[in-house]
Amino acid sequence: MVWDPKDPWTKKSDPLEDALKQAQSQFKNLMPSSGFRNIVLAGLVVFLAWQSAFIVAPDEEGVVKRFGIPVRTVGPGPHGKIPLIESVLQPKVEKLHRVEVGFRTDRQARQQMIPQEALMLTGDMNILAIEFIVQYKIKEASNYLFNVAEIHDTIGKAAEASMREVVGKSKIDEALTTGKAQIQQDTQVLLQTILDQYQAGVQIAAVQLQDVDPPEAVAAAFKDVTNAKEDREKLINQSQSYRNDILPKAKGEAAQIVNQAKGFAQARLNRAQGEANRFVATLKEYNQAKDIISKRLYIETMEEILPNIDKVIIDGKGGDRVLPYLPLDRLKARAGTAAEEQKP
Secondary structure (H helix, E strand, C coil), X not given: CEECCCCCCXXXXXXXXXXXXXXXXXXXXXXXXXXXXXXXXXXXXXXXXXXXXXXXXXXXXXXXXXXXXXEEEECCEEEECCCCCEEEECCECCCXXXXXXXXXXXXXXXXXXXXXXXXXXXXXXXXXXXXXXXXEEECCHHHHHHCCCCHHHHHHHHHHHXXXXXXXXXXXXXXXXXXXXXXXXXXXXXXXXXXXXXXCCEEEEEEEEXXXXXXXXHHHHHHHHHHHHHHHHHHHHHXXXXXXXXXXXXXXXXXXXXXXXXXXXXXXXXXXXXXXXXXXXXXXXXXXXXXXXXXXXXXXXXXXXXXXXXXXXXXXXXXXXXXXXXXXXXXXXXXXXXXXXXXX
């Protein structure tokens, strides 16, 4: 109602006020009854309670976002949040993720090489096709989710760059044979350093080489080189085996000869010492009775000489009537026979 100044006792209706009253009346007609209103309120309370609680599994970490911005991280167990304002992401922090570099595995578990990633240049200017996998875990969930876009592809590219750098400092023989473990370790360390600089929030668990082969175009030449190296190693091993077999025998024979020589020298020394002692003892006895010893030596010498000489003994004065005769021809013949016997 509005007041008319010309007629203060008469009240006129206000159109705006009338429209407001009409709207209030219609709203009251649309409102449910008190019982239904209680049901709606109870449902709303349940919905808000459901939206304000969440549970983080043992292998997960909860990252709470408020208007799209991460505000905190929570561990396993039940937690609360502001409904309709905060949301939660729960990545699997204990799961071991896998990145394939240089190849891809399809649904039928068949592997196909990716030449753009696999072909790498070694330090001695050779080309190798290297296929490997990277395994990693989430270390910091917030950094993992928000710091790096396309984290899986980023890890693959960083792993490829790390492997290229490590292989570029290695020789082809090391990459194909004994140096694989060192290449894997160096690549893992370098890759972890790069991802830490990115603050990617991941921990590299392992870098594993799957296949390290020369390109198909030169595979036959590499096979020939490998066979030649294997033959060389085989010959070296055979030579070493022969050396290890013959050296102990030669050392044994040398030791035997040395021992025999030492034994012979000791025997000669002992015999010479014995003869010297015998001579000294004889000299001592000779000095005590020179005449007897001289006569004995003369007799013993004659005993050794006379049995080998042809002799004729003439007793008495019969020798005065015998013509002396010197048989020179027989003496010469005997001397010649003795000389022939002495020749080797």
